[in-house]
Amino acid sequence: MLFRNARLENSSSLTDFRIADGKFVELSTVKEDGTSALLPLPQEEVIDLGGKLVLPPFVEPHIHLDSALTAGEPRFNLSGTLFEGIDIWSERKHACTHEEVKERAFAALQMMAKNGVQFVRSHADCTDPKLTALRALCELRDELKGTMELQIVAFPQEGIHSFPNGKELIRKALEIGADVVGAIPHFEFTREYSVDSLNYIIELAQEFDVLVDVHCDEIDDGASRGLETLAARALETGLADRVTASHTTATHSYNNAYFSKLTRLLRMSEINFVCNPLVNTHLQGRFDTYPKRRGVTRVKELLEAGCNVAFGHDDVRDPWYPMGDGNPMDVTHMGIHVNQMMGYQQIMDSYKMVTHNAARCLHLEDNYGIAAGRPAHFIVLNADTWYDALNTRAEVLSSYHGGKLIAQTQPRLKEILF
Numbered sequence: 559m560l561f562r563n564a565r566l567e568n569s570s571s572l573t574d575f576r577i578a579d580g581k582f583v584e585l586s587t588v589k590e591d592g593t594s595a596l597l598p599l600p601q602e603e604v605i606d607l608g609g610k611l612v613l614p615p616f617v618e619p620h621i622h623l624d625s626a627l628t629a630g631e632p633r634f635n636l637s638g639t640l641f642e643g644i645d646i647w648s649e650r651k652h653a654c655t656h657e658e659v660k661e662r663a664f665a666a667l668q669m670m671a672k673n674g675v676q677f678v679r680s681h682a683d684c685t686d687p688k689l690t691a692l693r694a695l696c697e698l699r700d701e702l703k704g705t706m707e708l709q710i711v712a713f714p715q716e717g718i719h720s721f722p723n724g725k726e727l728i729r730k731a732l733e734i735g736a737d738v739v740g741a742i743p744h745f746e747f748t749r750e751y752s753v754d755s756l757n758y759i760i761e762l763a764q765e766f767d768v769l770v771d772v773h774c775d776e777i778d779d780g781a782s783r784g785l786e787t788l789a790a791r792a793l794e795t796g797l798a799d800r801v802t803a804s805h806t807t808a809t810h811s812y813n814n815a816y817f818s819k820l821t822r823l824l825r826m827s828e829i830n831f832v833c834n835p836l837v838n839t840h841l842q843g844r845f846d847t848y849p850k851r852r853g854v855t856r857v858k859e860l861l862e863a864g865c866n867v868a869f870g871h872d873d874v875r876d877p878w879y880p881m882g883d884g885n886p887m888d889v890t891h892m893g894i895h896v897n898q899m900m901g902y903q904q905i906m907d908s909y910k911m912v913t914h915n916a917a918r919c920l921h922l923e924d925n926y927g928i929a930a931g932r933p934a935h936f937i938v939l940n941a942d943t944w945y946d947a948l949n950t951r952a953e954v955l956s957s958y959h960g961g962k963l964i965a966q967t968q969p970r971l972k973e974i975l976f
């Protein structure tokens with residue numbers, strides 16, 4: 559199949575590319591006279607993209623599919639705090655059944671697929687003696703393989719050392735087949751438990767050869783310093799970029815002298831970061847009067863320090879966040895506002911936060927990116943540039959995974975009647 563006149567990743571020139579057997583085969587720049595080195599083969603299907611923006615697919619590096627679409631069950635979160643959300647989920651999760659979790663997660667994934675997402679890292683709460691959600695999400699991951707790619711994180715929502723049998727449960731989750739091990743150091747009862755929980759999951763990551771993704775310092779407490787422990791262990795063990803620190807909202811409240819000193823370790827450790835701008839803008843700063851903190855990690859400073867940072871959605875209509883339809887464009891839009899990343903080039907580059915940078919967190923490596931020999935995963939947006947796409951909330955016209963069309967959208971018709 560030959561695709562003509564694609565605008566790859568904001569490029570000033572257009573590109574023709576051919577896919578076959580699920581992979582990108584050849585790419586060729588279109589010359590000013592409209593010709594390129596790629597000519598249609600006999601009986602080859604040709605699709606003219608007309609200069610539309612083509613990107614590698616969106617990667618969702620942080621979402622909770624097990625709680626997705628449960629907002630209001632059994633009640634809405636009225637304080638808007640992380641901690642009321644945990645309490646509500648603690649009540650709601652007893653009603654989870656294997657099929658019910660799968661159905662909701664699949665509905666959320668379909669919403670995301672419509673928005674161009676093809677790769678997803680989902681946390682699964684493993685502070686549940688039956689591990690119902692984790693088993694359901696692992697099964698869904700296996701069923702969707704080849705259409706959407708999921709990674710499942712063994713996530714101890716109510717703590718490892720602070721929850722009955724927490725250590726055994728997270729180990730069991732890895733034995734069942736979780737791809738990633740998590741932790742929640744800021745929620746542990748004590749600072750000692752916090753450090754011990756991180757040491758424990760680093761050992762598990764080495765034993766089971768899995769990636770690490772920690773809900774790290776998701777609190778407005780400048781004394782919450784799980785990040786330094788996580789980064790030090792990543793450096794010392796060589797796990798390095800196999801480790802992701804999600805949220806790290808406490809960095810917002812660190813004093814600048816400490817953050818400056820910490821930055822050296824963060825850079826040396828090579829760990830990844832995920833900022834969840836929609837949800838943390840909603841959840842954080844809830845104990846402030848005025849001025850109210852923005853409640854997101856220091857994205858701009860981390861990027862300037864050379865760290866890899868991605869944007870994630872975190873929650874879709876659940877006890878922590880009552881809104882959303884899994885659209886990475888909404889995440890990016892909020893992310894560049896709240897992090898004050900609104901220079902023209904920063905806006906143009908912001909698509910990388912939900913594509914390449916997120917792919918690095920998931921270690922997608924050669925399974926990702928538009929290049930000859932790689933799987934033909936890509937999306938076509940109804941815009942010429944990312945700047946226009948963000949401003950118009952452009953539709954993802956088509957989404958190809960391994961050369962297979964997995965989602966398409968007809969452009970909305972908007973008419974002016976005056």
Ligand code: FE2
Pocket residue numbers: 620622681773872
């Ligand atoms: Fe989260």
